[in-house]
Amino acid sequence: MKATCKARQLVGDAEVLTLHACIVCGEPSKADNFEGYILQVCAVHKRVRRKGSLPRFWPRDDEG
């Protein structure tokens, strides 16, 4: 049973690594909740996002 738990832990680690890659540069990142959208961005791109300089990854449909 311990082996199963270990395998599950490894899969969990891989998922965490994938989820925590910055969508811009792939560096380690955290979920950044800004203006109602959550993006995985690193510290650098989090600041870029706050300045509004981040490239858009999808069209906005909530303006107005």
Ligand SMILES: [Zn+2]
């Ligand atoms: Zn980044």
